[in-house]
Amino acid sequence: MNPENDQDNKSEFRDSIASREKRRIRAEKKRDVDTWSALGVMGVVGWTVALPTVIGSFLGLWMDYMWPYKVSWTLTMLGAGLFIGCVFAGLWLKRQKDRIVRDRESDE
Known part of the structure; x- marks a missing residue:
């Protein structure tokens, strides 16, 4: 058995345990915040x-009133608004995920 290899393994194990313990302590401190944070995320994504x-639907109604056409502008603009909202929600969630990953990496 190589003593240097044994020391490296102990050091890696110690670092791994220290990192997990830091995350556990941080999670205990933020436990109440995380519950409200989850509700806040649902609200932000919903809005x-x-x-x-x-x-988009109101814009479509106005367009239907101003320029009547055989295609329903209301449905078209409703779909466009839904698409835009989903894109914005996806971007916001990605930004939040990146922040969480960055915080996790800084703890390690």
Whole structure:
């Protein structure tokens, strides 16, 4: 058995345990915040999708009134608003995920 290899394994094990313990302590401190944070995320995602959808449908209603056509502008703009809202929600969630990964990496 190589003593240098044994020391390296002990060091890696110690670092792994220290990293896990730091995450556990941080999670205990933020436990209440995480519950409210999860509810906040649902609210932000909901509003991010709902608001452009409603704005798009009202814009479509106005376009139907101003320029009547055989294609329903209301449905078209509702779909466009829904698409835009989903894209914005996806971008926001990706940004939050990147922040969480960056925080996790800085702890290690």
